[in-house]
Amino acid sequence: MSHFLVVDNRPNSLSKGELVSMPVTVIECPPLKVASVRLYSGSVNGLRLLKEISGKVDKEFGRKAPLPKKEAAAVSGVDVSSVVDVRVVVYTQPKLTGIGRVKPEVFEVPVGGKTVDERFSFAQQLLLGKEIAVKDVLKGGQQVDVFGVTVGKGFQGPVKRFGVALRQHKSEKTKRGPGSLGSWSSPRMWSVAHAGQMGFHQRLERNKWVVSISDNPAEFKMAGGIIHYGVLKSHFVVVKGSVQGEPGRLLRLVPSRKPNTMLPTQAPTVEYASLTSKQGK
Numbered sequence: 001m002s003h004f005l006v007v008d009n010r011p012n013s014l015s016k017g018e019l020v021s022m023p024v025t026v027i028e029c030p031p032l033k034v035a036s037v038r039l040y041s042g043s044v045n046g047l048r049l050l051k052e053i054s055g056k057v058d059k060e061f062g063r064k065a066p067l068p069k070k071e072a073a074a075v076s077g078v079d080v081s082s083v084v085d086v087r088v089v090v091y092t093q094p095k096l097t098g099i100g101r102v103k104p105e106v107f108e109v110p111v112g113g114k115t116v117d118e119r120f121s122f123a124q125q126l127l128l129g130k131e132i133a134v135k136d137v138l139k140g141g142q143q144v145d146v147f148g149v150t151v152g153k154g155f156q157g158p159v160k161r162f163g164v165a166l167r168q169h170k171s172e173k174t175k176r177g178p179g180s181l182g183s184w185s186s187p188r189m190w191s192v193a194h195a196g197q198m199g200f201h202q203r204l205e206r207n208k209w210v211v212s213i214s215d216n217p218a219e220f221k222m223a224g225g226i227i228h229y230g231v232l233k234s235h236f237v238v239v240k241g242s243v244q245g246e247p248g249r250l251l252r253l254v255p256s257r258k259p260n261t262m263l264p265t266q267a268p269t270v271e272y273a274s275l276t277s278k279q280g281k
Contacts, residue, residue, distance in 0.1 A: 005271045039052070142265070145204060146205040148251040154198065208241060214236060220273065
């Protein structure tokens with residue numbers, strides 16, 4: 001994280017037009033690569049994989065999944081009459097960053113379009129085997145939802161995990177327990193605040209405001225590098241506020257499903273970006 005000084009362009013803000021400080025998070029986003037196109041047909045039990053058309057992939061893809069035996073150039077005459085959904089299998093390129101990892105993450109992404117033929121031709125001709133940069137999907141001023149895994153804190157008690165109040169110092173048996181509702185309540189009820197796993201959960205952060213997007217890592221060269229991460233080497237996105245998870249852990253950014261109407265659709269003007277070292281802060 002760092003902070004920017006920006007010109008406030010929120011229409012209903014009391015500080016509109018003034019210079020305000022904004023906490024920001026820098027997320028490195030190396031381009032995704034499309035490994036294959038998947039065609040799904042409908043059934044009574046949901047979607048069923050009808051055909052998968054593989055393209056040329058990097059050798060690092062073999063660390064996560066078997067390498068395809070046949071590329072898309074040898075595939076032709078695909079019948080899309082029974083296809084109801086088109087998706088692409090994409091994988092990340094952590095080798096383009098400085099986190100010291102080469103094994104990619106692999107996941108599916110749906111393809112947009114009005115008709116199945118339009119989506120299939122777009123995926124096969126323009127996406128298969130090619131890179132998808134973050135600038136091709138997102139833009140400054142847009143709101144995004146962030147999927148990620150939170151920081152793990154291990155096994156914690158009910159006071160830290162749920163904020164249960166401490167009992168009076170002369171209470172019997174325990175002072176940090178959640179108490180009970182009598183003999184009829186079960187300690188196994190899901191609604192009772194008990195000790196257990198805290199953190200390392202899949203969570204969704206809504207409506208993160210994209211302040212800026214760049215494919216030049218030299219624009220955000222922080223002195224001493226980013227804490228617990230290193231130096232930026234690829235494309236990056238700057239969003240307002242914080243996001244969940246450890247530095248270096250995978251985050252998935254998607255356009256916001258329920259955007260905040262109070263935020264403008266234009267990115268603010270950045271007057272100053274703090275690039276000083278955050279060591280010891």
